Amino acid sequence: MKVGVGMPQSSDLYFASSNKHKYQEAKKILQSFGIDVTFYKIELEEIQSDSLSEIASRKAAMAFGKLGKPVIVEDDGLFVDSLGGFPGPYSSYVFRTIGNKGMLSLAKNCPAKFVSVISFSDGNISKSFEAKIDGKISTGIRGDGWGYDPIFVPHKSKKTFAELENKNDISHRYKALKKFASWYKLE
Ligand code: IMP
Numbered sequence: 001m002k003v004g005v006g007m008p009q010s011s012d013l014y015f016a017s018s019n020k021h022k023y024q025e026a027k028k029i030l031q032s033f034g035i036d037v038t039f040y041k042i043e044l045e046e047i048q049s050d051s052l053s054e055i056a057s058r059k060a061a062m063a064f065g066k067l068g069k070p071v072i073v074e075d076d077g078l079f080v081d082s083l084g085g086f087p088g089p090y091s092s093y094v095f096r097t098i099g100n101k102g103m104l105s106l107a108k109n110c111p112a113k114f115v116s117v118i119s120f121s122d123g124n125i126s127k128s129f130e131a132k133i134d135g136k137i138s139t140g141i142r143g144d145g146w147g148y149d150p151i152f153v154p155h156k157s158k159k160t161f162a163e164l165e166n167k168n169d170i171s172h173r174y175k176a177l178k179k180f181a182s183w184y185k186l187e
Pocket residue numbers: 019074075076077078091092093095096146147148149161171173
């Protein structure tokens with residue numbers, strides 16, 4: 001599985017998700033580390049757990065079981081400090097039910113963090129990489145982005161993720177994929 005730095009290599013690595021935004025960001029980020037990924041569009045069953053890492057690693061094992069090729073899966077959560085980390089692992093459900101308007105009414109201007117866990121599985125090795133970005137919930141919906149991007153303001157920024165041009169250079173996803181890439185290239 002050795003991959004060199006420089007031009008992206010054609011590899012047998014897949015990114016399993018039903019979310020094309022996540023895949024598009026992950027593809028760009030991994031390309032910057034010289035790793036190519038292919039989209040494996042699939043709705044994977046999610047176990048109920050308070051641990052993103054447990055959720056992601058179970059999904060990676062399931063994805064490998066279906067695909068039979070080395071695969072990564074990402075699970076994320078938006079954690080609001082004053083809400084005891086809510087919605088955390090339930091971020092997807094909360095987004096679908098109350099959306100950004102609902103989150104604003106619960107947590108306007110409150111410190112929060114985004115956490116990403118990337119889990120890899122190839123049937124033999126299973127490994128997870130976690131990273132976070134601190135920030136806060138904005139005071140209004142700003143910018144044209146997906147998910148919570150229009151209401152998340154990263155630390156030291158005045159702009160939301162949706163307004164920023166360099167989200168992919170600083171995000172939770174970037175940091176977790178950077179850790180994954182350093183490991184993957186040495187395997
Ligand atoms: P899951 O990992 O698919 O369960 O995603 C958790 C929730 O967080 C979903 O509602 C996503 O839309 C949202 N989410 C994850 N990453 C991001 C991001 O980078 N920007 C905005 N929303 C995100």
